[in-house]
Amino acid sequence: MGASTFISAGGAALRPIAGRSLIHIRPQLRATPAAAAASRSTTLATTPLYPTQYPSRHSSAWTIRRMTPTSPSALSSSTTTRYHRLKSTTPSATAPQPYRPSKRRARTFISPRYLPVLLLLAVGGIAWDAQWLFPSTPQSNDPAEQTALGPARKFIPFDVVAREQVSPTSFILTLKAPPSSHSSNVPSISSLWDIFDLWCVEVKQPQIQVAREYTPLPPVPGSSYDEDTLRLYVRAVRGGEVSTYLSRLAPPSSPSDGPATKGDKVELRGPHGEFDLRSRLGKRGDRVVFLAGGTGIASALQAAHAVLPLADGPSMTIFWAVRSRDEIREQLVGGHTVPPQVKPSSSSPSGSWWNPFSSSSTNTPGSQAEALLSADTLAAPSPISRDLLALKVKYGDKLDVRVVVDQEGTAVREADLSAALTLQSSPTTSAGTTPTHAVEGCKFHSQTAHVGMVDGAPNAGKRSLFKQDDCACSADDAAPRGKNVFVVSGPEGFVQAYAGAKLWRDGGQLQGPVGGKLGAMQRRNPDILKDWIVLKL
Numbered sequence: 001m002g003a004s005t006f007i008s009a010g011g012a013a014l015r016p017i018a019g020r021s022l023i024h025i026r027p028q029l030r031a032t033p034a035a036a037a038a039s040r041s042t043t044l045a046t047t048p049l050y051p052t053q054y055p056s057r058h059s060s061a062w063t064i065r066r067m068t069p070t071s072p073s074a075l076s077s078s079t080t081t082r083y084h085r086l087k088s089t090t091p092s093a094t095a096p097q098p099y100r101p102s103k104r105r106a107r108t109f110i111s112p113r114y115l116p117v118l119l120l121l122a123v124g125g126i127a128w129d130a131q132w133l134f135p136s137t138p139q140s141n142d143p144a145e146q147t148a149l150g151p152a153r154k155f156i157p158f159d160v161v162a163r164e165q166v167s168p169t170s171f172i173l174t175l176k177a178p179p180s181s182h183s184s185n186v187p188s189i190s191s192l193w194d195i196f197d198l199w200c201v202e203v204k205q206p207q208i209q210v211a212r213e214y215t216p217l218p219p220v221p222g223s224s225y226d227e228d229t230l231r232l233y234v235r236a237v238r239g240g241e242v243s244t245y246l247s248r249l250a251p252p253s254s255p256s257d258g259p260a261t262k263g264d265k266v267e268l269r270g271p272h273g274e275f276d277l278r279s280r281l282g283k284r285g286d287r288v289v290f291l292a293g294g295t296g297i298a299s300a301l302q303a304a305h306a307v308l309p310l311a312d313g314p315s316m317t318i319f320w321a322v323r324s325r326d327e328i329r330e331q332l333v334g335g336h337t338v339p340p341q342v343k344p345s346s347s348s349p350s351g352s353w354w355n356p357f358s359s360s361s362t363n364t365p366g367s368q369a370e371a372l373l374s375a376d377t378l379a380a381p382s383p384i385s386r387d388l389l390a391l392k393v394k395y396g397d398k399l400d401v402r403v404v405v406d407q408e409g410t411a412v413r414e415a416d417l418s419a420a421l422t423l424q425s426s427p428t429t430s431a432g433t434t435p436t437h438a439v440e441g442c443k444f445h446s447q448t449a450h451v452g453m454v455d456g457a458p459n460a461g462k463r464s465l466f467k468q469d470d471c472a473c474s475a476d477d478a479a480p481r482g483k484n485v486f487v488v489s490g491p492e493g494f495v496q497a498y499a500g501a502k503l504w505r506d507g508g509q510l511q512g513p514v515g516g517k518l519g520a521m522q523r524r525n526p527d528i529l530k531d532w533i534v535l536k537l
Contacts, residue, residue, distance in 0.1 A: 143187060143191060143195055143464075144192065144195045144196070144271060144273070144462065146186065146187050147177075147186065147187050147188065147189055147191060147192060147271075148177035148178065148180075148186060148189060148228065149177075149189070149192075149201070149268060149269070149270050149271055152269055152270050152271065152272065153269075154269065155202075155204050155211075155267035155268060155269045156177075156178065156267065156268055156269065157178060157265045157266070157267050158175035158176060158177060158178065158230070158265065158266055158267070158268050159175065159176045159178070159263055159264075159265055160173060160174070160175060160249050160250065160251050160263045160264045160265065160266060161174050161175065161176045161229065161251050161252070161263060162174035162251050163249070163250060163251055164383050166233070166326075166327060166382050166383055166384060167324065167326035167327050167382070168326060169235055169236050170233065170234065170235040170236070170295065170327065171234055171236075171247070172217070172231055172232065172233055172234070172383055172384075173231070173232045173234060173246060173249065173266070174229055174230070174231050174251075175229060175230045175231075175232065175266060175268070176226065176228060176229050177189055177228040177229070188227035188228050189227060189228050189229065189230060190219065190225075190227040190228075192271055193218060193219070193305065193306075195273075195462055195463070195464065196271065196273045196274070196461050196462065197274075197275065197276055197277040197278060197302065197303065197306035197307070197461065197463070198215075198273070198274035198275055198277065198299055198302050198303060198306070198461060198537070199215075199216070199270070199271045199272060199273050199274055199302070199461060200213040200214060200215045200216070200270065200271070200272050200274065201213070201214060201216060201230070201268045201269065201270035201271055201272070202214075202268065202269040202270055202272070203232070203242055203246065203266060203267070203268060204242075204266075204267040204268075204269070205241050205242045205245045206267065207245070208241060210241055210242065211242070211269070212242040212243075213272065214232045214233075214234065214298075215232075215233075215295075215298040215299050215302065216230045216231060216232060216298070216302075217231040217232070217233055217298050217301055217302075217387065218301050218302055218304075218305035219305075220386070220387050220390050221390045221391060221393075221394045222390060222394065223390070230268070232246075232298075233295050233297070233298045233384065234246050234247070234295070235294060235295050246266065249264040249266060250263065250264055251263045251264075272456070272461075273456045273460045273461020273462050274299075274455050274456050274461045274537065275455065275456065275461055275487075275535050275537075276444075276459055276461050276462065276463055276466065277303060277306055277307055277485055277487075278306065278307065278310070278463055279444050279459070279463060279466050279471075280444050280445065280482070280483060280485050280533050281307065281314060281482050281483070281484070281485060282444075282445070282473075282480060282481045282482020282483070283480035283481065283482050284480045284481060284482035284483065285314055285482040285483050285484050285485060286314045286315065286424070286484065287314050287315060287316075287317075287423065287424070287484040287485075288303060288307055288314050288315075288316045288317075288484070288485050288486075288487070289316070289317045289319075289417075289420045289421065289484075289485075289486045289487070290303055290304075290316065290317070290318045290319070290486075290487045290489070291319045291321075291412060291417075291486075291487070291488045291489070291490075291498055291499075292318065292319065292320050292321070292489050292490055293321045293489070293490025293491055293494035293495075294321070294322065294323065294327075294490055294491060294494075295490075296489035296490035296491075296494070296537070297318075297320050297384060297388075299487070299489040299537055300318045300320070300487075300489065301387055301388070301391075303316070303487065304316055304318070304391050304395075304399060305391075308391065308394075308395045308398055308399060313398075314398075314484070315397070315398045315399070315400075315423075316398065316399050316400070317399075317400045317401075317402070317420045317423070318388070318399070318400070318401045318402070319369060319402050319403075319404070319412045319416065319420075320372075320388075320401065320402070320403050320404075321403075321404050321406065321411065321412060321490070321494070322403065322404070322405055322406065323405075323406045323407065324405065324406070324407045325405050325407070325408070326382070327382060327384065328372070328381070328382055328384070328385045328403055328405075329379065329380050329381060329382055329385065330380040330381070330382055367413060367415045367416050367419070368404060368410040368411060368412075368413055368416070369402035369403065369404050369410070369412055369413075369416045370402060370403055370404075370410075371400075371401070371402055371403075372385065372388055372389070372392070372401040372402065372403055373389070373392065373401075388401050402416070412498075414517065414521060417517065417518070417521065418521065418528070421486070421528055421529070421532065422528075439472040439473050441472055442470075442471055442472040442473050442481075443457070443458040443470045443471065443472075444458070444470060444471050444473075444533075445471065445473055445481060445482065445483050445533065446472075447514065447529070447532075447533060447534065450511045450533065450534075450535070451503075451510070451511060451512060451513050452505075452510050452511070453510060453511050454508055454509065454510060454511075455509070455537070458470045483531055483532060483533045484531050484532045484533070485532070485533050485535065486499075486518070486529075486532050486533070486534045486535070487534075487535045487536075487537060488534070488535070488536050488537065489536075489537035490537075495536050495537070496515075496516060497516050497517065498516045498517050498518060499514060499515065499516050499517075499518050499519075499534055499536050500512055500513060500514055500515020500516045500518070500519055500536075501515065502536055511535070511536055512536070514529065514534045518534060
């Protein structure tokens with residue numbers, strides 16, 4: 001066989017294999033036939049004749065291949081193997097690929113073009129909320145909102161500067177406004193006494209974030225006092241969160257008592273006006289009767305401070321119901337205990353002092369209330385008794401103060417109430433000579449209109465907000481408008497027993513109809529309260 005025959009036979013054998021292999025070669029190798037031919041010749045010339053090992057990759061195409069070209073068929077096999085190696089170096093679409101992290105651009109939640117608008121809205125929202133969360137100095141023209149207490153929207157810290165014990169369970173805290181309010185531009189706390197007849201403040205318990213209203217004591221007549229201080233009469237009640245918290249507060253200690261310590265602080269909010277007494281008295285009202293239970297005497301002192309200084313003002317009777325005689329006289333005088341002068345009486349169950357219908361107060365007819373100006377009280381008056389005695393000294397017969405003691409079995413009886421209701425300041429103002437002139441729907445002088453009224457209505461307790469439209473009575477001087485005022489203040493059970501329960505409606509507390517002992521007296525004698533407005537605190 002000649003050389004040409006051998007070459008022709010080899011070419012014929014290689015032709016179909018090369019055709020199939022060239023399909024998988026890179027495009028640049030298939031672009032020129034000359035390049036493809038050169039590649040084939042180079043491959044045939046450089047293919048090793050000994051076993052060759054390639055490292056395994058991710059595909060089965062990278063395997064150990066052994067070639068021993070001893071014949072044309074072996075040569076063809078070697079060439080095919082080379083072409084398959086070239087095929088493997090170019091990963092196909094179906095071959096597994098190594099992991100490459102995604103290089104896509106991270107998408108933002110908010111487009112940058114909206115950032116200026118969002119920033120503007122955020123600043124505006126913060127500015128809007130700041131006026132409520134951090135109110136600035138009040139800009140209102142209302143004098144009640146310009147003191148250190150402000151417009152009653154936030155709590156203000158006051159310093160505890162004094163504490164005075166009244167009884168084993170009650171005491172008086174003296175609080176001073178913060179130093180920032182001591183300027184000529186801020187009205188003093190004492191200016192509130194010229195705005196309200198009856199008012200209160202809220203005291204916050206910071207640990208549990210609850211608040212309770214307390215009635216400040218008015219200044220003592222004839223005594224010097226700091227115009228930026230408040231005095232609160234507090235009774236520590238078992239289970240009372242706020243009163244228990246206040247009982248732990250102390251004023252600053254002096255070096256003589258040991259290491260000097262700073263006084264505690266208490267947060268107040270207010271003021272909150274209660275009822276406007278002077279607008280209800282008008283020109284005709286000449287009597288005020290105040291029935292106070294326990295610390296409710298603070299409201300009675302406020303009422304006396306408001307109405308007794310008036311020229312041709314009304315006379316006033318105060319009934320004060322206390323649990324023990326310790327409330328009206330001091331326990332110690334000169335370091336020695338003052339023995340109480342206890343009247344013999346049947347023992348009364350604890351807590352019966354707010355119930356005038358208890359057995360201990362119904363066995364004896366007639367009046368049981370004693371005058372405050374007794375020898376026992378004058379010997380060592382308590383701090384509250386001193387305030388009452390100072391008023392008595394200043395206003396004389398215009399003020400009558402009577403006391404009943406629960407532990408001694410006494411209570412305010414119907415005879416006491418009847419005598420106070422029928423007492424007249426002067427003959428010219430009796431009900432027989434000057435008839436009551438009040439329209440049934442008048443918000444100041446109609447008892448029916450008071451049934452659905454909240455505390456302080458209709459003028460938030462401020463005399464400056466009195467409107468003629470709220471008083472439907474005639475302004476004729478021949479029939480002056482006004483009525484006498486009967487106020488009951490104290491624990492809920494005490495108020496309910498004497499004047500009937502207050503009503504809860506729409507989340508608020510309303511006055512409700514007259515009930516209790518006064519209601520029973522009115523049913524027997526419909527005219528006994530004809531000239532009176534009954535208020536419940």
